[in-house]
Amino acid sequence: MKKKILIVCPHLNLKGGVANYYRTIKNNYSSDKFELSYFYLSPLGGSKGMISTISSLLWQYLSFFKSLSGKDEVLLNPSLQKNALPRDFIFYLISKLFGKDVTILIHGWDLNYQNKISNSTLLKKTYRSMFSNSRVFALASEFCDYINHLCRKEVAQRTVTFADPELFVGFDLEKEFNTLEFLYMSRITKDKGCLEAIDIFCEILKRRPDASLSICGTGDYLEQCKEHANRKNIGDKVRFLGFVDASEKVGILASTNITLFPTKHGEGLPITLVESMHAGHVIISSNSGGIKDVFDGTDNLILELNKSEQWSRETSNYVFALTENKLIEISKDNVRRAKENHGINRVFEQILGA
Numbered sequence: 001m002k003k004k005i006l007i008v009c010p011h012l013n014l015k016g017g018v019a020n021y022y023r024t025i026k027n028n029y030s031s032d033k034f035e036l037s038y039f040y041l042s043p044l045g046g047s048k049g050m051i052s053t054i055s056s057l058l059w060q061y062l063s064f065f066k067s068l069s070g071k072d073e074v075l076l077n078p079s080l081q082k083n084a085l086p087r088d089f090i091f092y093l094i095s096k097l098f099g100k101d102v103t104i105l106i107h108g109w110d111l112n113y114q115n116k117i118s119n120s121t122l123l124k125k126t127y128r129s130m131f132s133n134s135r136v137f138a139l140a141s142e143f144c145d146y147i148n149h150l151c152r153k154e155v156a157q158r159t160v161t162f163a164d165p166e167l168f169v170g171f172d173l174e175k176e177f178n179t180l181e182f183l184y185m186s187r188i189t190k191d192k193g194c195l196e197a198i199d200i201f202c203e204i205l206k207r208r209p210d211a212s213l214s215i216c217g218t219g220d221y222l223e224q225c226k227e228h229a230n231r232k233n234i235g236d237k238v239r240f241l242g243f244v245d246a247s248e249k250v251g252i253l254a255s256t257n258i259t260l261f262p263t264k265h266g267e268g269l270p271i272t273l274v275e276s277m278h279a280g281h282v283i284i285s286s287n288s289g290g291i292k293d294v295f296d297g298t299d300n301l302i303l304e305l306n307k308s309e310q311w312s313r314e315t316s317n318y319v320f321a322l323t324e325n326k327l328i329e330i331s332k333d334n335v336r337r338a339k340e341n342h343g344i345n346r347v348f349e350q351i352l353g354a
Helices: 017-028 050-067 084-097 111-118 121-132 141-151 194-205 222-231 246-255 271-278 291-295 305-321 324-341 344-352
Strands: 003-010 034-041 073-076 101-106 135-138 156-158 181-185 212-216 238-242 258-261 282-286 301-303
Touching: 003 017, 017 034, 017 271, 017 344, 034 050, 050 084, 073 084, 084 101, 084 121, 101 344, 111 121, 121 141, 135 141, 141 156, 181 194, 181 246, 181 271, 194 212, 194 222, 194 258, 194 305, 212 246, 222 238, 246 271, 258 271, 271 282, 271 291, 271 324, 282 291, 282 305, 282 324, 291 301, 301 305
Parallel strands: 003 034, 003 073, 073 101, 101 135, 135 156, 181 212, 181 258, 212 238, 258 282, 282 301
Antiparallel strands: none
């Protein structure tokens, strides 16, 4: 008999890392051990008033209670943030009240909320209870370390993300580096590194005027980034492509060869980096969250978060020092490690406990 698991996540039609994660699961994962169903969350925040927000949450919890019927386990997908974790704590309580096992997969992290937990006896006790009585996975070893310290025992395990395998069917993995084609792909918000990517690229152009940068994504910082590129007088070297769907993404990954992702956000392990590995890109990224767990010890360039003033010079020196043969070697190694460590079945069955 299959184990019936209820996955609590954003609607799969939405943009964002968690929705993309489970859209990939739904389209590509099958098992004779598990039967998966989905409970879709209403968006947090927005312009709703307090009464409307509370009513929406109560209705959501009631709907969740009804969805628990016949399920063996609940899989929650919060980030450690001020809205997501308290909301999912209620889902945890309802699940436990009705005797369901709970697995928690933590995708992102807010250091400010971590500090709030650390400074609150009530919050520490609340989340210690939640994590200690669940199977817990997180996308960075430092996240696991904090949870294990909070719980005073080893409860959290590190896991990774995966790319949609259908993206790379028939994909030509033999990259060439006679020209440098940089790619930035993410939501474009203040802390996700798009401005920094433009600054880094501007420095690279001093030595490699043949280089180009493609920027994929939308967000509330898009116009500032466009203006920044124009102020730097490199607007003709930077392409802003907006949101790209799966078919467009394949073409862009194929036509570029170095992913530039100098994020300052509390990342887990961004799917854009896993996709870039599968595509044979060389990776240049900050060491936020789970990124350093995957890339430390490789020949990709991982930038120190607390030394952002050095990022442009460090990246330019790195790119200029590498021969074309070395870039090809790094590219091939990234493809190999993506296949070995970021396969959908291997990763998801670790979380499901197969």
